[in-house]
Amino acid sequence: AQKVTQTQTSISVMEKTTVTMDCVYETQDSSYFLFWYKQTASGEIVFLIRQDSYKKENATVGHYSLNFQKPKSSIGLIITATQIEDSAVYFCAMREGYTGANTGKLTFGHGTILRVHP
Amino acid sequence: EAAVTQSPRNKVTVTGGNVTLSCRQTNSHNYMYWYRQDTGHGLRLIHYSYGAGNLQIGDVPDGYKATRTTQEDFFLLLELASPSQTSLYFCASSDPDWKNTLYFGAGTRLSVL
Numbered sequence: 001a002q003k004v005t006q007t008q009t010s011i012s013v014m015e016k017t018t019v020t021m022d023c024v025y026e027t028q029d030s031s032y033f034l035f036w037y038k039q040t041a042s043g044e045i046v047f048l049i050r051q052d053s054y055k056k057e058n059a060t061v062g063h064y065s066l067n068f069q070k071p072k073s074s075i076g077l078i079i080t081a082t083q084i085e086d087s088a089v090y091f092c093a094m095r096e097g098y099t100g101a102n103t104g105k106l107t108f109g110h111g112t113i114l115r116v117h118p
Numbered sequence: 119e120a121a122v123t124q125s126p127r128n129k130v131t132v133t134g135g136n137v138t139l140s141c142r143q144t145n146s147h148n149y150m151y152w153y154r155q156d157t158g159h160g161l162r163l164i165h166y167s168y169g170a171g172n173l174q175i176g177d178v179p180d181g182y183k184a185t186r187t188t189q190e191d192f193f194l195l196l197e198l199a200s201p202s203q204t205s206l207y208f209c210a211s212s213d214p215d216w217k218n219t220l221y222f223g224a225g226t227r228l229s230v231l
Contacts, residue, residue, distance in 0.1 A: 006160075035219065045208065045222040091160060093220075104149045104168055104212070105176070106220060110160035 002027050002096050006109035013082055014117055020067065021077045021112045023092030032096040034075045036064070039089040039111070048090075051075055079114075087116045121145060124209050124223035131199050132231050139194040139226050141209030149212040150192040151220065152176070152184060154205040161208065167192060199230045 003026040013019045025034065034051045049061045051068050059066045067076035079086055092109040122143045131137050143150060151166040163176030165184035173184055181203060183195040196203055206227050210220040 037220070037222075043206070043225050045210075047219050047221070050219060093161075104166060104174070105163065106151070107163070107177070108153075108161040110158065 002032075002094055002105075002107045004092055004094050004107050004109040006092055006112050008112045010113035010115065012115045012117060015084060016081055018078065018080045019082055019114065021079075021090050021092075021114070023075050023077070023109055025073050025075065025092075025094045027073075027094065027096045029096040032094055034066075034068070035093040035095070035106070036066070036075075036077045037091045037093060037108075039091065041088070045091075049077070082114075082116045084116050084118060087114055089113050122209055122211050122221055122223040124207075124226050126226060127224065128227045130229045130231065133200060135196075135199045135230070137196040137199050137228065137230075139196075139207055139209075139228070141192045141194075141223060142190050143192075143209075143211040143221075144190060145211070145221075146189065147211035147213060147221075148189070150186060151210040151212070152182075152192070152194045153208045153210065154178065155208060155225075156205050164194065164207075196228075196230075199228075201230050204228060204230045 005024050032053045036048045039045045049064045051059045051066050063080045065078045089111045091111045093106050095106045125140045152164040153161045155161050162178045164182050165176050166174045167186040170188050186192045208225050209223040213219050
């Protein structure tokens with residue numbers, strides 16, 4: 001069974017600094033997909049970035065990047081030059097497999113609250 | 119950008135009542151999902167579907183039924199609502215390829231008194 005764990009409940013940082021949020025996962029599959037989503041104060045949930053397990057290069061989108069450490073089953077989200085509007089809840093998620101009973105199923109972690117202070 | 123619309127946005131019902139939450143997506147996505155969000159639990163998958171007439175069981179299905187009537191419409195049914203089902207419910211759909219990036223609706227806040 002797939003499992004996603006975010007151990008950091010909340011993080012506080014100063015504006016314009018770099019922050020890393022941790023996520024570890026469990027899977028039996030050799031091929032899987034890892035995602036990070038952001039939930040704003042209004043409740044809106046938006047997709048940020050994805051890492052395909054078969055790719056060695058870390059994904060980067062804007063000021064978001066990933067630290068993918070496959071041997072450790074770890075996918076950290078790095079936000080550089082943080083802004084006040086980055087304050088939100090960040091969720092890590094995983095989809096495993098191409099076929100079978102869990103095809104299409106995404107499992108989320110419990111989320112990490114990020115507070116960016118001026 | 120995918121458009122996922124949930125209705126109602128807020129709902130209050132009593133214990134034992136019937137509730138139907140609706141979700142419509144307008145971008146021809148195959149997969150649709152219902153999640154509930156509770157403090158301390160994150161997002162938990164209730165049911166999902168990969169097409170009209172299909173239903174897959176999620177991780178917390180007890181007390182919920184779902185039905186996918188068309189590719190666009192996915193409904194969540196609570197036939198005997200209980201206070202434990204008070205939660206924020208999100209519908210989502212995923213893009214046509216197999217990587218399943220989700221696009222979420224705005225959420226429905228349900229209170230069961």
